[in-house]
Amino acid sequence: MPDKTDVWLGTLSLMILKTLETMGPLHGYGIARRIEQTSGNALSLNYGTVYPALLKLEQEGAISSEWGVSDNNRKARYYKLTRAGRKQLAREARDWEQTIAILARFLSPAQEA
Amino acid sequence: MRKFRALWTRLIGVFHPQRTDDEFAAELESHLQMHIDDNLRAGMTPEQARRDALIRLGGMEQTRQAWRERRTLPFLERLFHDTRFAFRQLRKSPAFTLTAVLTLALGIGGMTAAFSVVEAVLLRPLPFQDPDRLISIHEHLARDSHALRVTAPDVLIFQRENHVFSGAAGFISAAYELTGAGAPFRAGAERVSAPLFSVLGIEPLLGRTFTQQDDENAAPVAVISYAVWKERFLGDHNVLGKTIDLDRRPYTIIGVMPEHFAFPIRRRQTKPSGPLGAHELHLR
Numbered sequence: 001m002p003d004k005t006d007v008w009l010g011t012l013s014l015m016i017l018k019t020l021e022t023m024g025p026l027h028g029y030g031i032a033r034r035i036e037q038t039s040g041n042a043l044s045l046n047y048g049t050v051y052p053a054l055l056k057l058e059q060e061g062a063i064s065s066e067w068g069v070s071d072n073n074r075k076a077r078y079y080k081l082t083r084a085g086r087k088q089l090a091r092e093a094r095d096w097e098q099t100i101a102i103l104a105r106f107l108s109p110a111q112e113a
Numbered sequence: 114m115r116k117f118r119a120l121w122t123r124l125i126g127v128f129h130p131q132r133t134d135d136e137f138a139a140e141l142e143s144h145l146q147m148h149i150d151d152n153l154r155a156g157m158t159p160e161q162a163r164r165d166a167l168i169r170l171g172g173m174e175q176t177r178q179a180w181r182e183r184r185t186l187p188f189l190e191r192l193f194h195d196t197r198f199a200f201r202q203l204r205k206s207p208a209f210t211l212t213a214v215l216t217l218a219l220g221i222g223g224m225t226a227a228f229s230v231v232e233a234v235l236l237r238p239l240p241f242q243d244p245d246r247l248i249s250i251h252e253h254l255a256r257d258s259h260a261l262r263v264t265a266p267d268v269l270i271f272q273r274e275n276h277v278f279s280g281a282a283g284f285i286s287a288a289y290e291l292t293g294a295g296a297p298f299r300a301g302a303e304r305v306s307a308p309l310f311s312v313l314g315i316e317p318l319l320g321r322t323f324t325q326q327d328d329e330n331a332a333p334v335a336v337i338s339y340a341v342w343k344e345r346f347l348g349d350h351n352v353l354g355k356t357i358d359l360d361r362r363p364y365t366i367i368g369v370m371p372e373h374f375a376f377p378i379r380r381r382q383t384k385p386s387g388p389l390g391a392h393e394l395h396l397r
C-alpha cells in the first residue's frame with residue numbers, strides 16, 4: 001500500500017472552500033469525508049483537523065455556520081460559504097493553478113524544446 | 114484584511130467567546146455519532162465502530178485542544194485568567210495586599226526621589242556651553258576640608274592671571290528687596306563679576322550682559338531673569354534702560370536672560386525669582 005500524502009500546509013482551507021462550493025452547506029464530518037473521497041483516498045487526513053481550519057475560515061468571514069439536522073436526523077453544525085468566501089476561493093484557486101502550471105513547466109521542460 | 118478580521122475575532126474571543134467549549138463538544142459528539150452510524154452500516158460491531166471513529170478523528174482531546182487554541186489568542190487568554198486569579202487572591206487577603214502595595218509605593222517613591230537628585234546633580238549635563246570644561250573653584254584651610262569663599266580680590270586675580278582656563282568669574286548669592294517694578298518683593302539674586310556670562314557661554318535674550326567696563330565703573334547695572342521680565346514688566350521690549358531698586362539703590366536694567374537660563378542651578382528650582390545679575394562689585 002503506497003504512503004498517503006499529508007495535507008500540505010495551507011491547502012486544507014482551499015479544499016474546504018471548494019468542497020462547500022460543490023456540495024452546498026455541510027457539516028464537519030461530511031466535509032472531512034468528502035475531502036478524503038475527492039482525493040481518491042490518497043490523502044491521510046485526521047478528521048479532527050478540519051475543525052480548527054473551519055474555525056479559522058469562519059473568523060476570517062469566508063464561511064458561516066449554524067445548527068441543523070442531518071439526513072439521518074442527527075443534530076449537526078452546518079457550514080456554508082459566504083460571498084467573501086466565494087471570492088477567496090476563486091482567488092486562491094487561480095493562484096494554485098498558476099503555481100502548478102509554472103512548476104509543470106520546470107518539471108517537464110522537454111515539451112518546450 | 115481577512116487576517117485582521119480573524120485576529121480581531123480571536124481577540125474579542127478572549128473576553129467574550131462567541132462559541133463555547135460546550136458547543137464545540139456537542140459538535141464533536143454529533144461528528145462521532147455520524148461516523149459511528151456510517152461504520153455500523155459498513156458492518157462493524159458497535160465497539161469497533163466507535164473505536165475507528167475516534168482514531169480517524171485523531172483523538173478527542175487533541176482535536177478540542179487544537180480548536181481551543183485557534184478560537185482565541187491562547188497566551189492572551191492565559192494572561193487574562195492569571196490576572197483575574199491574582200486579583201481574586203489579592204482581594205481575599207486585604208492585609209497582605211495593603212502591605213504589598215505600601216511597600217511598593219514607598220520603594221518606588223524612594224527610588225524616584227533618589228533618582229531625580231542623582232539625575233539633576235550627576236547625570237544631566239549643565240545647561241551651559243562646554244559643561245565638561247566648567248569647574249568650580251573653592252579655597253580651604255589645610256586642616257579643614259570646609260570650602261571657603263574666594264574673596265573678591267582673589268577673583269580678580271584669577272580673572273587676570275589665569276592662563277589655564279579660557280575665562281574665570283566670581284559670583285555670590287544675595288537677596289534684595291526689589292522695588293520699582295510692581296509690588297515690592299524679596300528677590301533672590303547673584304552678584305557676579307563681568308566675565309561670568311561669557312564663561313557660561315549664554316547670550317542674553319535682550320540687551321547685553323556685563324562688561325569689563327561695568328566692573329571698572331561700578332555703575333549699578335542689572336540683568337534680569339525671563340520670569341521677572343514677563344511677570345513684572347509684562348514682557349516689555351523697552352525694558353532696557355529702565356531702573357529697578359534693589360534695597361533702595363537704583364540699578365539700570367541692561368539685559369534680559371532667556372527663559373530656561375538659571376544660575377546657579379539649584380535642585381527643585383522651578384524658575385529664577387529675581388534679577389540674575391545685580392552687578393555691584395566694590396573692589397577698590
